[in-house]
Amino acid sequence: MPHWADISYQDEATLQSSQTQPALTIGTRGSPLAMAQAEEVRDLLSKVHGLAPDTIAIKVIKTSGDIILDRPLSEVGGKGLFTKEIERALETGEIDLAVHSSKDMSTSLPEGMQICAFLKREDVRDAFISLVAKSPDHLAEGAKIGTSSLRRAAQFKRFRKDFRIVGFRGNVQTRLKKLADGVADATLLAIAGLNRLDQDHRATLILDERDFPPAPAQGAICIETRLDDARTTQLAAALSHRETEIRVLAERAFLEKLDGSCRTPIAALSTLEGDRLTLFGQILSPDGSQAFEAEMTGTRTDGQQMGFALGEKLIAEAGPDFIAQFNR
Numbered sequence: 001m002p003h004w005a006d007i008s009y010q011d012e013a014t015l016q017s018s019q020t021q022p023a024l025t026i027g028t029r030g031s032p033l034a035m036a037q038a039e040e041v042r043d044l045l046s047k048v049h050g051l052a053p054d055t056i057a058i059k060v061i062k063t064s065g066d067i068i069l070d071r072p073l074s075e076v077g078g079k080g081l082f083t084k085e086i087e088r089a090l091e092t093g094e095i096d097l098a099v100h101s102s103k104d105m106s107t108s109l110p111e112g113m114q115i116c117a118f119l120k121r122e123d124v125r126d127a128f129i130s131l132v133a134k135s136p137d138h139l140a141e142g143a144k145i146g147t148s149s150l151r152r153a154a155q156f157k158r159f160r161k162d163f164r165i166v167g168f169r170g171n172v173q174t175r176l177k178k179l180a181d182g183v184a185d186a187t188l189l190a191i192a193g194l195n196r197l198d199q200d201h202r203a204t205l206i207l208d209e210r211d212f213p214p215a216p217a218q219g220a221i222c223i224e225t226r227l228d229d230a231r232t233t234q235l236a237a238a239l240s241h242r243e244t245e246i247r248v249l250a251e252r253a254f255l256e257k258l259d260g261s262c263r264t265p266i267a268a269l270s271t272l273e274g275d276r277l278t279l280f281g282q283i284l285s286p287d288g289s290q291a292f293e294a295e296m297t298g299t300r301t302d303g304q305q306m307g308f309a310l311g312e313k314l315i316a317e318a319g320p321d322f323i324a325q326f327n328r
């Protein structure tokens, strides 16, 4: 992770003199959530570096994840789907930086790319949205949960075996319409996304993160740049939030250890109090019938090591076939 102080200032003059062309081009998906996140990064860059907002362009890039809307992500290729085309644009120089939801990022980046900043993390929890029940407990026997997230499906099946899972994608409005049409009785979304879209009032209940632990890195926006672009990297790295970085890197190390594919439901949650870092991890069978979880504590510099160790611990507990069985 490059730091502000480590990077040379060689290109500062170029930046200040480029008045006619955008100084920087941000690449993002075109979904309302992605746009809101890109705008947040643009506003922060402008504020922190005193750049006029109109010198920072936002370029929308269509990704396979936006095009393939009818199948669950886990079937069509998982996390990389939202980032591949954007990373291609970064590689060709069409954009200078890419803004992503950290939880959508694969643990292995393409060569020549780096995550140079994690913005201060939002609320990590999932929101429960229903037009018929005020909490998961209040849902009727056999209620339908609309989600395409393997983690959320497994956690809800674990919570109540009688729940039925129906595939559900789309933005907040689409989901609410589906709920109104009776396609499902409840759905789940990250409260961070709802907050960024000023849609948090749609949440029926915010779920306790100990009952329904979030996806690794949920709620944290990240910025990706080219390794060889010191100027943009320096500007973007200045936005990074150290505590978020520590927590998200620990959670992503846990994910990296386990993520043979994206077919295993995985949850992680870290906390950082002073120097004390705690990392909780959970893996489940897709039907929720089996779950393995553990927690580790260490200091703030141990994050990645703890993530790998926690992953290994759960693999040892679950047995080597646990993850392999879902990949067949």
Ligand SMILES: NCc1[nH]cc(CCC(=O)O)c1CC(=O)O
Pocket (backbone or CB within 6 Å): 101, 102, 103, 104, 188, 189, 190, 191, 192, 193, 217, 218, 219, 220, 221
């Ligand atoms: N997979 C889509 C996605 N990627 C990031 C978020 C939420 C925002 C975040 O975690 O920062 C969402 C939507 C959701 O899960 O509700």
